Amino acid sequence: MATPMNCRESCAVFSVSSNLDEVDVSPVIFGGLLALQHRGQESTGITVLKNGKIQTFKGLGLAIEVFNHNILKSLSAPIGIGHVRYSTYGSSDIINAQPMEFESKLKFALCFNGTIVNYEELRVELEHDGYVFKTTSDSEVIGFLISKALKRSLNLTDAIIYGMEKLRGAYSVLLLAEDGSIVVFRDMYGFRPLCVGYLKDLEAYVFSSETSGLDAVDATFIEDIPPGSINVLKDSEITRLKVYSSKHAHCMFEWVYFSRQDSTVEGVNVFSVRWKLGEKLAELNPVEADYVVPVPETSRIAALGFSSKSGIPVMEGFGVNRYALRTFIMPRDRGYFARLKLNPLKQVLEGNQS
Structure with a gap:
């Protein structure tokens, strides 16, 4: 069953x-x-x-x-x-x-x-x-x-x-x-x-x-x-x-991850939400760091928002295999596919606070 x-x-x-x-x-x-x-x-x-x-x-x-x-x-x-x-x-x-x-x-x-x-x-x-x-x-x-x-x-x-x-x-x-x-x-x-x-x-x-x-x-x-x-x-x-009165309870993950950055979901632009989330994170959790490093791809916009608010520069910290599948939507072996997709840039990450 x-x-x-x-x-x-x-x-x-x-x-x-x-x-x-x-x-x-x-x-x-x-x-x-x-x-x-x-x-x-x-x-x-x-x-x-x-x-x-x-x-x-x-x-x-x-x-x-x-x-x-x-x-x-x-x-x-x-x-x-x-x-x-x-x-x-x-x-x-x-x-x-x-x-x-x-x-x-x-x-x-x-x-x-x-x-x-x-x-x-x-x-x-x-x-x-x-x-x-x-x-x-x-x-x-x-x-x-x-x-x-x-x-x-x-x-x-x-x-x-x-x-x-x-x-x-x-x-x-x-x-x-x-x-x-x-x-x-x-x-x-x-x-x-x-x-x-x-x-x-x-x-x-x-x-x-x-x-x-x-x-x-x-x-x-x-x-x-x-x-x-x-x-x-x-x-x-x-x-x-x-058929039913609307009881709006949208999935927040649409703005955070699922939807494309150029989409507008229920009247709210995805790019704008991710940018503002990054700004809010910098406001609520100030840190001392050399770089803001996004994990590709979705978090890039949030990282830009964090950088804009905090003044900490954004730096790419991962090499990306463009031919790897999107790891969240793979039903099995997600860790394996994540390793195939992302490789840390040691010259950026080692010796820095990020």
């Missing part, structure tokens, strides 16, 4: 839906996933609606490793969703890669960013109802809950409401249905970021885990998706239903 601790995900989701049938959004989704690659390096996937049929391609590794020109060409379509994944626990097997497809009264695919804390309880309930799990991903629980409600003759929106009522935890979900709709829903706390923008040249709405994803494809930011809401995009119009 898989438990919630077996698979913790905080990934990235991205979607493009054009009003123009001749537009191919797969390269745009690919570009968005590249921009969000820092949020997950284990697997990458894209699902499109092509000629009225859902089609998915996914694999283990980075977006640039999984996809090439021919694969993207085979996914040519005006609407699609994409995902990059990491798990701090559990299997890095292809079966856990997303998006995941679900057969029901209305076939759909979904991808997810977050953690369902009552995963085990819901899995037992669904298995009792006859659902057979093939993965250890929270996404399968979400998909089966929606499928279960659809089989009860509920429409898609009501089926998602049923799922949201059962789920406990953090979730930002993109769902692509075979009827051509994209449905976006988010937990009441807004724990993980999710925003929407518009790409004028393609007449396309773009959903992204971070604003940096919108910037990468030249989409204009519209707004953050309100926590506790369901947003249905169909025929180039977005219909919103508020």
Whole structure:
């Protein structure tokens, strides 16, 4: 039996839906996933609606490793969703890669960013109802809950409401249905970021885990998706239903580590937060030192803020292997990967206070 601790995900989701049938959004989704690659390096996937049929391609590794020109060409379509994944626990097997497809009264695919804390309880309930799990991903629980409600003759929106009522935890979900709709829903706390923008040249709405994803494809930011809401995009119009009142409880780690420095999360710029944290640290903990040495990459901005406030110069103290994977999002052997990534610059660190 898989438990919630077996698979913790905080990934990235991205979607493009054009009003123009001749537009191919797969390269745009690919570009968005590249921009969000820092949020997950284990697997990458894209699902499109092509000629009225859902089609998915996914694999283990980075977006640039999984996809090439021919694969993207085979996914040519005006609407699609994409995902990059990491798990701090559990299997890095292809079966856990997303998006995941679900057969029901209305076939759909979904991808997810977050953690369902009552995963085990819901899995037992669904298995009792006859659902057979093939993965250890929270996404399968979400998909089966929606499928279960659809089989009860509920429409898609009501089926998602049923799922949201059962789920406990953090979730930002993109769902692509075979009827051509994209449905976006988010937990009441807004724990993980999710925003929407518009790409004028393609007449396309773009959903992204971070604003940096919108910037990468030249989409204009519209707004953050309100926590506790369901947003249905169909025929180039977005219909919103508020299911829960927002109880804002965002993950501070988004500003500290997860998000790119050029992203703005819930109206607050990531670069600004990291700089101010460095300034505050210097104010609260004054020290005598020769240098401020950041541990690459995320802490660099905080180090600059600390230096600005304290007057202590910043100095690079580590050589960085640019080809090493981001150590936090590797599920195993994190210490080993950290050693591969960082090497102390002895000529800087030895004999100095830092």
